[in-house]
Amino acid sequence: MALPNGPVTTSSEAEAVLFDLVDVYDRAYEAAAAELSLSPAQACVLGRLDERRGMGALAEELGCDASNITQIVVRLEALGLVAREPDPRDRRARLVGRTPRGDEVNKRFAAAFTFARTAVGRLSPDEQDQLTALLRKALG
Amino acid sequence: MALPNGPVTTSSEAEAVLFDLVDVYDRAYEAAAAELSLSPAQACVLGRLDERRGMGALAEELGCDASNITQIVVRLEALGLVAREPDPRDRRARLVGRTPRGDEVNKRFAAAFTFARTAVGRLSPDEQDQLTALLRKALG
């Protein structure tokens, strides 16, 4: 279990609740991944492969080094969840995509990660809209 | 930079904003720690030492193995931010606490991690209360 990010001493209740939310969210994500014997990073990458794409595109989208993606993809490939094929347009590049088993596992992961759905589901449609508006404003 | 936790395909806008919030929060936490040359885990442990406590207490509070805490504390100790002293009540145990330098760094970390403060600050007091109430309800 990754250590929580905070709380530093919180000065307002809203901050404290924000921290709780992030902590519970992150733990739920990790737990859902663990149910499928995936690391959070693996679940993350798997979830971004609705369409085939290059390694570099993944790295940029996820804000990390390309070599990091290489390693994660290598492991996902070893698990049979992902396949790399040469890009016909550019022989330097390799396109990554989910295998059928990868699709299956990704679906089960989405089903297992119920936190966001459940949390939002506790609110009425009006409340959901309010929450969305408030968070958008808070995010600036 | 740690890979983001999500999004799996989001079915509602509220879920998507929730994910954004968590992502931005986590990245801000990591960036604030990096400003002080700390890892997120180190910043987290440092932040929990307002009072001296045993290694086991830390591990339990943070939901991880005691040996994990040992390692993180060893590194913090090497940085001079933390000190371990024998517990006079129980010679098996060791009490960890921040050094003066640790206090200083922790303060600067709290100052550097502006995200939650800033985000909440964008809302009026009324809105902050609404947000708190909504998130509490969502968290169940």
Added chain:
DNA sequence: CCTCGTTGCTTGAGTGCATCAAGGATCATT
């Protein structure tokens, strides 16, 4: 007292994430 099970922490080994430096292959341009 003195075992004996328990507790508190550390050590060691193993895995994975993350970043950086370096390198090979290919591309695109001149």
Added chain:
DNA sequence: AATGATCCTTGATGCACTCAAGCAACGAGG
């Protein structure tokens, strides 16, 4: 062709995390 940029991989390193094993000290019962 030659050159420089781009795409990706490899290798090395550090940290987080977990598990198994171990040591030292506690506490309770004989």
